[in-house]
Amino acid sequence: MKLEKINLSDKFEKLPVGDYAVGLIAKMNDYDFKIVKFKGEFVWHSHPETDETFIIIEGTLVMNFKDRKVEVHAGEMIVIPKGVEHKPSSETGYKALLIEPEGVPNTGNIQSEITIANPEWV
Amino acid sequence: MKLEKINLSDKFEKLPVGDYAVGLIAKMNDYDFKIVKFKGEFVWHSHPETDETFIIIEGTLVMNFKDRKVEVHAGEMIVIPKGVEHKPSSETGYKALLIEPEGVPNTGNIQSEITIANPEWV
Numbered sequence: 312m313k314l315e316k317i318n319l320s321d322k323f324e325k326l327p328v329g330d331y332a333v334g335l336i337a338k339m340n341d342y343d344f345k346i347v348k349f350k351g352e353f354v355w356h357s358h359p360e361t362d363e364t365f366i367i368i369e370g371t372l373v374m375n376f377k378d379r380k381v382e383v384h385a386g387e388m389i390v391i392p393k394g395v396e397h398k399p400s401s402e403t404g405y406k407a408l409l410i411e412p413e414g415v416p417n418t419g420n421i422q423s424e425i426t427i428a429n430p431e432w433v
Numbered sequence: 434m435k436l437e438k439i440n441l442s443d444k445f446e447k448l449p450v451g452d453y454a455v456g457l458i459a460k461m462n463d464y465d466f467k468i469v470k471f472k473g474e475f476v477w478h479s480h481p482e483t484d485e486t487f488i489i490i491e492g493t494l495v496m497n498f499k500d501r502k503v504e505v506h507a508g509e510m511i512v513i514p515k516g517v518e519h520k521p522s523s524e525t526g527y528k529a530l531l532i533e534p535e536g537v538p539n540t541g542n543i544q545s546e547i548t549i550a551n552p553e554w555v
Contacts, residue, residue, distance in 0.1 A: 314498065314503065314511075314517070315511075315512075315527070316496075316503050316504075316509045316510065317485060317510050317511065318508065318509045319508050319510070320508060324435075326471070328460070337486070337510065337512050338484070338512070339484040339486045339512050339532065339533075340484050340515075340534070342488045344480045344486070344512075361462060362461040362462050362522075364459070364461045366467070366488070366530075369493045374438075376436065381436065381437070381438050382438075382519065383438045385519075386440065386441050386442060387438045387439060387440045388438065388441070388459065388466070389436075389437050389439065390435070390439075390459050390460070390466075391436075393462075395436070398500055402532075408488075408506070410461065410532065411461075412462070413483070428500050430530065
């Protein structure tokens with residue numbers, strides 16, 4: 312039973328230096344709360360089994376879909392429906408809170424060198 | 434399929450005036466994302482079937498437990514484990530993003546005049 316509050320800024324400070332990192336910060340039932348920082352171009356992928364939620368804490372996420380792109384800024388969120396192909400990108404970088412069922416790989420249906428299914432606790 | 438981003442400030446502006454309001458803003462699988470504003474003393478309750486997550490967007494939530502209290506400020510979150518009795522309170526008011534399975538009543542195991550299980554979309 313974990314009853315401590317979680318400070319998002321404190322958690323982001325514990326991520327390793329670099330343009331891309333993921334850390335697990337909380338669990339709710341069988342869902343994970345992960346923090347992500349990312350700068351660059353991710354890979355096109357989809358999650359065939361589940362929706363996925365991004366809440367942007369800092370910076371801007373450009374979420375590319377096959378027919379358009381959506382800029383998601385700090386204070387905004389987006390739910391990617393299951394099965395929908397998407398590619399996160401960011402020229403300037405973003406920090407986000409990511410919510411999805413535990414064990415969901417970040418690259419969905421695509422196996423990649425950046426695939427992370429179960430990030431470490433931070 | 435909803436692919437629009439959601440701006441939290443815009444959504445909070447759509448809540449009715451007053452010390453207490455809840456609105457549904459997104460769904461992820463069978464989970465609800467709700468925005469809540471609250472000032473005052475809520476009722477003691479627990480959710481026997483599910484964990485519940487509060488992400489504080491503005492102000493301070495004082496989460497009372499039977500043996501202590503935890504102050505949760507903007508930029509912080511707390512997961513209330515299923516079955517744990519708790520009472521939200523706030524002297525100055527808070528705005529939060531609440532995440533839990535759909536249909537979970539806000540007063541948990543307690544039927545009250547402030548019980549809301551399925552808030553309106555905002």
